[in-house]
Structures are given as structure tokens and as C-alpha cells.
Amino acid sequence: MASDTATSLKVERKPKLSETVVAAIRKQLQAGEIQPGQKLPTEGQLTDTFGVSRTVIREALAKLAADGLVEPRQGAGVFVTEHISTMFGALAADMGSKDSIALNVLEVRLAIEIESAGLAAIRRNAAQEAGIQEAFFEFERLLLNSEPTGPADLAFHRAIASATNNPFYVEMLDVLGRRAIPCDVTSPWSTELAQSDVYQRGLQREHLVILNAITAGDAEAAREAMRAHLTASQQRYRERLHARQVFYADSVRAAATE
Amino acid sequence: MASDTATSLKVERKPKLSETVVAAIRKQLQAGEIQPGQKLPTEGQLTDTFGVSRTVIREALAKLAADGLVEPRQGAGVFVTEHISTMFGALAADMGSKDSIALNVLEVRLAIEIESAGLAAIRRNAAQEAGIQEAFFEFERLLLNSEPTGPADLAFHRAIASATNNPFYVEMLDVLGRRAIPCDVTSPWSTELAQSDVYQRGLQREHLVILNAITAGDAEAAREAMRAHLTASQQRYRERLHARQVFYADSVRAAATE
DNA sequence: GCGCAAAAGTCATCATACAAAAATCCATTT
DNA sequence: AAATGGATTTTTGTATGATGACTTTTGCGC
Known part of the structure; x- marks a missing residue:
């Protein structure tokens, strides 16, 4: 019951595919490779670039959206949120x-x-x-x-x-x-x-x-x-x-x- | 600047199905209908009870997991997190x-x-x-x-x-x-x-x-x-x-x- | 009873298809 | 020529089925 974490030295969690995709896209966003307000590649393109199914891509995008980094709009695409990076950019700049x-x-x-x-x-x-x-x-x-x-x-x-x-x-x-x-x-x-x-x-x-x-x-x-x-x-x-x-x-x- | 939504009184949000499911499950968790550490119904059962596809259920569960309320374990099921701050769950509920x-x-x-x-x-x-x-x-x-x-x-x-x-x-x-x-x-x-x-x-x-x-x-x-x-x-x-x-x-x- | 393998249950991922909303293109109209 | 309106395409949202991986339970042999 509560002894599950007692002896667990190594936890060795399975890195879900979507998490790796999240990390990759996060890095790109933080590096500013996609400017705020701009559109991300479509889900189809992302499936090609990452070599995973659309399910995984969608899950990753959902997580990013939950963190407020991106904002999907049906029929239009997934867009980078405005305010987040500007805030960090301002801080990191000076x-x-x-x-x-x-x-x-x-x-x-x-x-x-x-x-x-x-x-x-x-x-x-x-x-x-x-x-x-x-x-x-x-x-x-x-x-x-x-x-x-x-x-x-x-x-x-x-x-x-x-x-x-x-x-x-x-x-x-x-x-x-x-x-x-x-x-x-x-x-x-x-x-x-x-x-x-x-x-x-x-x-x-x-x-x-x-x-x-x-x-x-x-x-x-x-x-x-x-x-x-x-x-x-x-x-x-x-x-x-x-x-x-x-x-x-x-x-x-x-x-x-x- | 942020007054773009000021004139639009009506809720221009399309409530994604997964968000509805998220709200419902959140309410159940908050009400304590499922005790921490216990297993949620399986994805298949949830598809029946909510009448939506497994895609939506999975997305909803992923969102709950992103907020730290639940914790999926492959092959076992989805479990309610032990230390949930009721405060947080309540305020982000709906x-x-x-x-x-x-x-x-x-x-x-x-x-x-x-x-x-x-x-x-x-x-x-x-x-x-x-x-x-x-x-x-x-x-x-x-x-x-x-x-x-x-x-x-x-x-x-x-x-x-x-x-x-x-x-x-x-x-x-x-x-x-x-x-x-x-x-x-x-x-x-x-x-x-x-x-x-x-x-x-x-x-x-x-x-x-x-x-x-x-x-x-x-x-x-x-x-x-x-x-x-x-x-x-x-x-x-x-x-x-x-x-x-x-x-x-x-x-x-x-x-x-x- | 005990140990171990088989089986069932469950999540993770993939593939495909269709629906819905937005964007784009294009023809018709003014 | 410009503007309007609808048809087409693009893109996300949802549904469905199948397969693999992992966990738990069951059942069998000992």
C-alpha cells in the first residue's frame, strides 16, 4: 500500500512517446523557433517529422495546450500563445x-x-x-x-x-x-x-x-x-x-x- | 490589449467534448466519490457511461493527469493521486x-x-x-x-x-x-x-x-x-x-x- | 500450500475514416 | 474591377477497430 515508494531506488518510468514529443516541441518554443501568434506545423506534418502516429501528436499538443503554451483552433491550426514567452523573454533579456x-x-x-x-x-x-x-x-x-x-x-x-x-x-x-x-x-x-x-x-x-x-x-x-x-x-x-x-x-x- | 473579449458577451467557446468529461470527472473526484489511490473505471467503461469515443476519454484522462489529479499506469489502470490539493482541483474545476x-x-x-x-x-x-x-x-x-x-x-x-x-x-x-x-x-x-x-x-x-x-x-x-x-x-x-x-x-x- | 505459467484485463500506440470548422479559391454579380 | 457568395480544400475534432506491452489474476501442477 504505502510501502510502494519505500524500496524503489530506481523508478525507471516508461517515457511515454507523447512526453518526448512534448519535450522536443517545448525546446523549440523556448528557443523561439516559432514566434508567438504563429502557427505550428499541422498534425500531419508533425507525425511525419517525429515518426509517430497522430494519436501521440495530439496527446502532446493537448498537454502543451494544458500548459498554456499553444492554443488549437479547429479548422485553422495550432498557434503559439502570445504572452508566455514574451514574459520570459523580457526577463531573460536584460x-x-x-x-x-x-x-x-x-x-x-x-x-x-x-x-x-x-x-x-x-x-x-x-x-x-x-x-x-x-x-x-x-x-x-x-x-x-x-x-x-x-x-x-x-x-x-x-x-x-x-x-x-x-x-x-x-x-x-x-x-x-x-x-x-x-x-x-x-x-x-x-x-x-x-x-x-x-x-x-x-x-x-x-x-x-x-x-x-x-x-x-x-x-x-x-x-x-x-x-x-x-x-x-x-x-x-x-x-x-x-x-x-x-x-x-x-x-x-x-x-x-x- | 486584453479587451478583445470585452465586447463579446456571449461565450464563443466551443466546449470540447473532452473538457466536458474532464469537468464531470473532476466533480466526482472533488466529491470524493473515488478515494485517493483507488482505480478509476476503465477507459472502456467510461466510454459507455459518457457516451463518447475512447479518443475523448483518453484526452480527458491525459488532461487530468497533466494537472496531477490522476496517474495512469499501463496495464493496471488509472488511479487517483494520493495527495491531491482539494483547493487546486476545485478552482480549476470548471x-x-x-x-x-x-x-x-x-x-x-x-x-x-x-x-x-x-x-x-x-x-x-x-x-x-x-x-x-x-x-x-x-x-x-x-x-x-x-x-x-x-x-x-x-x-x-x-x-x-x-x-x-x-x-x-x-x-x-x-x-x-x-x-x-x-x-x-x-x-x-x-x-x-x-x-x-x-x-x-x-x-x-x-x-x-x-x-x-x-x-x-x-x-x-x-x-x-x-x-x-x-x-x-x-x-x-x-x-x-x-x-x-x-x-x-x-x-x-x-x-x-x- | 507454493511456485509458475497461462489467461484475462488494461493502458499505449497505430491506422483509418468521417464530421466540423476555418481558410482558400473561384465564379457570379454588381 | 471590386465585392459578394458559395464550393473546395485544409485542418482539427471525434469515432472505431486492431495490435502490442504491461499488470494483475487465475488456474494448474507439484
């Missing part, structure tokens, strides 16, 4: 890669993620909960193998946003996360300290608190755990900025004295 | 996808504003605190003069976002607020009930709690007050959507009998 901006964006992301953790604790279903656990254990596995954990970290947060059943949370996270990823990933100056084992162990410990709160269905605890995690990440980010500053100062001084 | 999107956006805005209230309590400077107070008393003045308070309400929230000293918060608020404004402003269908004096008095009372918490520098209290305010607004929004639905149903019935 944040560069400056550190001060990154900190501000991180702060907005904090707001989004705290609330999404709380909602995930309430609204998640079994599959979504399994998805979060899966990402958690993937992080664990990579950590033991000393492989880069960045993607798994992102996947963990993304799974939580997805468990809110509000598609805007995950979209928001995608847009914000692409610009300012707090933890590690491929920032050119965070190669050594940030990737240390104790550092990542600490991350995982914080993740566990979040995971426990969500599986327990405790929204308040989930929010608090996520807040603690992200404020700690914020702090680590600041420290790294400071460390880089010190490093530069030292190198400048060394160059002057030699 | 409205078009457009309103459902608006509610999702509103939910994101809730996340942003809660955190911004907390930050404003900590980071505000004297001028910003004065700005928040000014907006508050402007609302009061308009209320006494029976003038529309919409802009002042928006200004109050904007002043709080501005007091975070993080420009992204106010920008976020602008982008989100332009799409889905929860309070009142110029929604074409919120002319009477929503503008009542007691309604706006209630808003102002909630505003006061927020203002007090911010001026006291109590971030936790500010967040809680803002959360209370916005969830209450969400509730009011829901009720208005429902009222509109009833209105349309009445007008349709009247048109049929005349």
Missing part, C-alpha cells in the same frame, strides 16, 4: 552575467523555490515524489563516484518545481537557473573549492532535509528547509566571490613585487 | 484554460510577493518605508472618497517590492501583474461585488498588518501577513470566477427559454 545581478537573480529564485517546495509537499503525486527521490540518489551516486554533480543538483530542484503541478514554476526556474546557477556547475572560477567533497556533502545533507519534509507532506517544514538551503547557497556564493577578489588582489601584489 | 493559467501566474506572484515582504522588512530604508506608508494612506483616502482603489493597491505592492532593493522583484511584479491582477483593477467582470466597500475595507485591514510588520522590521511576520493577504485574494478570485460561471449559465438558460 540580465547579463554580472555578479551583482547574479546575486539578485538568485534571490528571486529563492522566492520561487521556497514556495514551490511548500506546494510540492502538498500537491505531489507518487510519480513526482519518486522523481525527486531519483534525483536525490543520482546526486548521491555521482558524489560517490567523484563525478560532477551539477546536473543532478539542478534536476533535484527541477523535480521539486515540477511537483507543484504549476507549469510556471518550472518554466521560471529554467529561465532563472540558466543564468545564475548558485551551486557549482561550470563557473570558470569555482573549480577547486566548490567541488570539494565536504562542500557537496553539505549540499546533499540540506537536500535530505528538504526531501524528508516533502515526503512527509509538511509544507511549512519544506519551505523552511528550502530557505535554509538557498540562503546557505547564497552565502557560499558570496564567499566564493570574495575568495576570487582576494585571489586577484594577491596576484596583483605578487606581480608588483616580482 | 473554467477555461485561460483562467486556469491566470491562477497559476497568480500563484507565482504569490511566491514573489511573500519573499519581497520579508526582505522589505529587513532592508527598507526610511524613504522606502515612507513610500509604502504613502501608498497605504492613499488607498485609505480613495476609499473614503469612494474612488477606485485599484492603482493604489498596485502601488502599495509595488512599493514593497521596491523596498527590497532588488530591482528584479519589482520588475517581476510588473511583468506578472500585467497579466493577472488579482485584486480588482479593470477586469471587465468584476464591476459590482468586488468593488464593494466592505471588500476594500478587508483589503486595507490586511494591508495594515503587512505594513505594521514591515515597519517593525519583523521579516517573518511580514511574510506571514503577505501570505495571508494573497491567499485570501486567491480565494476571492476563485469566488469571482465561480460567480461569473453562474452568471453565464443563467444567461444561457435565459436565452434558451426566451
